């Protein structure tokens with residue numbers, strides 16, 4: 595493993611459907627997290643569970659970070675349904691997923707709006723997990739390098755000028771849209787080639803010094819049976835995991851496997 599810890603983001607999406615189950619899921623994470631030393635682990639529950647999640651995390655000494663699944667580009671004001679970066683910080687939330695393909699798809703989020711959210715996050719000391727890999731046609735499995743490059747360059751526009759706080763970082767999640775929630779993962783060679791390409795685009799967009807600090811993670815049907823293999827792929831600095839994060843057994847196996855390396 596490199597000196598940067600392997601990043602594991604667990605994205606609960608719109609699950610579970612009540613607070614008791616959310617606390618039980620958190621509680622089930624405790625034991626595997628205690629033996630964790632190789633990974634930086636961040637849980638992304640629905641925002642309505644963040645406050646209780648934080649209280650629970652502290653009182654039960656659960657060793658992981660908390661992240662939001664989205665944040666508003668605006669600081670405050672008439673934005674019904676939105677959650678601001680300051681509100682997240684006030685709840686000790688230090689990460690936010692931005693531009694997930696489900697958000698781009700269902701709410702028509704554009705690259706420009708993604709960029710506004712990324713800048714707001716960084717200016718407020720929140721680390722964005724910027725998701726790329728969205729393609730309008732989810733059946734399209736061929737890699738669209740131009741589209742990936744656009745999503746990186748547009749998503750990180752003007753970010754070079756922002757001075758990052760010490761604890762703040764940028765994470766890029768490559769998530770081929772056809773692999774999300776389908777049980778299909780991209781093959782090792784593809785993942786390695788795409789991650790290399792992303793790292794090159796990051797260098798040309800942000801310069802070597804900033805780009806080197808960015809972790810490029812993979813998402814799309816990562817689970818307890820493939821996490822270990824996928825973690826060995828060159829250029830993979832972590833995972834964003836959806837479905838498997840809702841199963842205590844799968845969560846434990848993923849964390850234990852990655853800690854046995």
Ligand code: PGA
Pocket residue numbers: 605769773774775776813814815816834835836837838
């Ligand atoms: P999945 O979701 O692991 O269920 O494919 C990944 C994601 O959407 O972040």
